[in-house]
Amino acid sequence: MQNDPLSHGLWETTAPPAPPTSPLNGRIRADVAVVGCGYTGLSAALRLAESGAKVVALEAVEIGFGGAGRNxxxxxxxxxxxxxxxxxxxxxxxxxxxxxxxxxxxxxxxxxxxxxxxxxxxxxxxxxxxxxxxxxxxxxxxxxxxxxxxxxxxxxxxxxxxxxxxxxxxxxxxxxxxxxxxxx
Ligand SMILES: Cc1cc2nc3c(=O)[nH]c(=O)nc-3n(C[C@H](O)[C@H](O)[C@H](O)COP(=O)(O)OP(=O)(O)OC[C@H]3O[C@@H](n4cnc5c(N)ncnc54)[C@H](O)[C@@H]3O)c2cc1C
Known part of the structure; x- marks a missing residue:
């Protein structure tokens, strides 16, 4: 949570807490690496995981930091x-x-x-x-x-x-x- 009223404001303060995530330390193997956890990345990661792929979703700041968390x-x-x-x-x-x-x-x-x-x-x-x-x-x-x-x-x-x-x-x-x- 950024706690910045000028960015996500109302949406951030009224949303339930995000699921816990951890930083990527070291190397990790996956079938697909998805870069960016907005709607597009998370939806792609979810569909791929549902079809059996091992997916790693990487986010630079936090889930929903981009347009997906501010619209x-x-x-x-x-x-x-x-x-x-x-x-x-x-x-x-x-x-x-x-x-x-x-x-x-x-x-x-x-x-x-x-x-x-x-x-x-x-x-x-x-x-x-x-x-x-x-x-x-x-x-x-x-x-x-x-x-x-x-x-x-x-x-x-x-x-x-x-x-x-x-x-x-x-x-x-x-x-x-x-x-x-x-x-x-
Ligand atoms: C003010 C506003 C209102 C809107 N209203 C609506 C609406 O009502 N309905 C609607 O359908 N759409 C709306 N939109 C559009 C919608 O928000 C976007 O289309 C949608 O968020 C795009 O999702 P995305 O996952 O492609 O990108 P984003 O949500 O922007 O996600 C991209 C993510 O990638 C991360 N990222 C970027 N670079 C890297 C990197 N190098 N490594 C790791 N992570 C990285 C970012 O931190 C971010 O979390 C609105 C947009 C705005 C700005």
Whole structure:
């Protein structure tokens, strides 16, 4: 724990203690050495270990020192890019694979949390992308249409429905994505 309010702040002080780790002294043999213990490194290390590999995960400071320990905790499906842009940018095959991967990503996160009983306050009640003005509303409507074509559980809330959930009447509507949620 860094105890630095300017870095991890709230996240660090409200998280359960990290598992004990020890410094690497001397030599160690492994099938795979993973360098960096954020989401990417730990997830890779976990999957490799589950498949029988002997894995050593090395971290320069402490687990979650990077972006993984300082972010907003949103478990999102997709990106800011519109779904139909993926095949245009990546080609039909890779575009489709990327969209499937992104759409399924929150499911994988919830499964991993459940399987390993990870203590991270998971809440899967969807996330809201709030629309500012008419152009913002048009954008989330288009996004809902494009994800809807793929069978994703997303829908546009009216301004009144959004206000009820957000507590502010500032938005023209909101896109509710029920695949998503939050973690600590
Ligand atoms: C302010 C902010 C808000 C964000 N909000 C969200 C969000 O709500 N939802 C979301 O999905 N994403 C969010 N992100 C993005 C997300 O945090 C990153 O995509 C994610 O943390 C990347 O994980 P990572 O494991 O690749 O890298 P990191 O989490 O940065 O981990 C890299 C690790 O490698 C270690 N390291 C580096 N060099 C070495 C070395 N030479 N030897 C050993 N260890 C080393 C570092 O210390 C660090 O612990 C946000 C990012 C920021 C900055």
């Amino acid at each position: 907003v905790g949103l478990v999102n499906a997709g990106m800011w890019v519109m779904p139909r842009e993926f095949p245009k940018a990546l080609g039909a095959d890779y575009g489709e694979r990327a969209l499937t991967l992104l759409g399924d990503a929150p499911g994988l996160v919830w499964e991993t949390i459940a399987k390993h009983a990870i203590d991270c306050d998971p809440v899967r009640n969807g996330t809201l992308q709030c629309a500012v003005g008419a152009s913002g509303l048009a954008e989330i409507e288009e996004r809902a249409r494009q994800w809807g074509e793929r069978g994703a559980p997303v829908r546009v809330l009216t301004a009144a429905e959004a206000a009820k959930r957000i507590g502010s009447v500032a938005y023209a509507g909101a896109l509710l994505d029920q695949r998503a949620g939050t973690i600590q």
